[in-house]
Amino acid sequence: MRWEEVCEHKQLQDLPFKVELNKWGQIVMSPxxxxxxxxxxxxxxxxxxxxxxxxxxxxxxxxxxxxVKVADVV
Structure with missing residues (x-):
């Protein structure tokens, strides 16, 4: 999966938590x-x-x- 696909996926919109993709395109959810x-x-x-x-x-x-990765602080 690519980030553009995550953004367009109806079930992944308006989630109350953060999601990221790992290098294999798998969704990783962080509590x-x-x-x-x-x-x-x-x-x-x-x-x-x-x-x-x-x-x-x-x-x-x-x-x-x-x-795309998201650093906690830069």
Whole structure:
């Protein structure tokens, strides 16, 4: 499966959770965990403290040779 197919698939629209594709085109569902969000925020603040210029972004999409991946913080 490709990401475009995921976006167009009626049963995968408006889900209350995040889905991603692994490098084999299989859907991977990640459960929401509050602790994960807590750590994302801490990492984002830590990265910002080291920057003189630039931006820190949570949940950033990255196009890779295995397809689009979403980094927690960049």
């Amino acid at each position: 929401v965990k509050i602790k994960h969000s807590f750590y994302q925020g801490r990492i984002q603040r830590l990265l910002e403290s080291f920057l003189n210029t630039g931006e820190v972004m949570p949940e950033c999409a990255i196009n890779t040779s295995d397809g």
